[in-house]
Amino acid sequence: MKLYYAPHTCSLSPLIVLKELDLPHALIKVDNQTKRTADGRDFRDINPKGYVAALELDNGEVLAEGVAIVQYLADLKPEAKLAPPPGSWQRVRLQETLNFITSEIHAGVAPLFNQALPEAAQAIFRERLLRRMSALQHHKHVMGDAFTIADAYLYTVLGWFAFFEISLEQWPAVAAWHKRVAERPSVQAALMAHN
């Protein structure tokens, strides 16, 4: 498998999952400005949507969309229990959470990266994001006691909050969880490689 990635982006999430599962993979860096891959190709020929993450399987299929990629990877090694079995009610709950992370938190923080947005618009997006954050219910991990793919994804997107001086300390349970997840060997290995 090949993971197409760009530093400081959401491709960190599937990389954490690859490390967590100890699955063999190659990493191909993408320049998100020029859309060129490190090996000299036009990334839009690989993922026509032009954004990371994209996972190329050994049969040549390319899978995009972070929540699809992490679920695909988790299902390759069900014994690792990074996701409950497909079809189970717990899996539906996980999908509910992954969708919340992608559509409310990931897509909620994305406009803050847009420097062309006027300050008033930035403030509206920021306020909406903070409101969504208050809906996060934190236990030991996102889905309860055990680390799952939802932790890998949420850890990744909350890592961007520091760019906008949004302190996680205003949600103490979230801040404590974020520090715990950062200490996982898979996360450390992914952070080292994702540059």
Ligand SMILES: N[C@@H](CCC(=O)N[C@@H](CS)C(=O)NCC(=O)O)C(=O)O
């Ligand atoms: N819906 C996609 C969004 C992926 C996405 O936002 N990728 C960003 C980095 S986090 C990107 O590569 N943006 C570059 C671009 O849109 O040109 C997903 O959830 O995987």
